[in-house]
Amino acid sequence: MARSQQRSQRKSSGGRYHYQRTKRKYELAGYPANTKLAEVRKVRSKRTIGGSRKLSLLETAQINLTDKKGKAIAAKILNVVENPANHHLVRRNIITKGSIVETDKGRARVTSRPGQEAAVNGVLV
Secondary structure, three states: OOOEOOOOOEOOOOOEOOOOOOOOHHHEOOOOOOEEEOOOOEEEEEEOHHHOEEEEEEEEOEEEEEOOOOOEEEEEEEEEEEOOOOOHHHHOOEEOOOOEEEEOOEEEEEOOOHHHHOOOEEEEO
16 A cells, blocks of 8 residues: 555545545655664665655764854764654654754754755754
């Protein structure tokens, strides 16, 4: 069974929606990348519509930080401290957009989407 981005087959009343057509390739849903904290950088490539490639970051230990002046520096991620989206991701050290990570330069908030952009960017908090 393919993962789909279509609406649910059930109404809120419990009745069924009857579709006019079947699923399409461009409606397939992907699996979450769940970027983990690890020493070696691991990237997965996925083919998208038109033959383009989308890179997904699976494991990393580095973050690109910017300070208030706009200067960018590379820092090492030590730990995932907080994640407002889901507190269960903190225990598993999974990095998503909005998560707060502890670096060797201080705490930082992740501003990029590692599963979509294959990079971890952040700002010092």
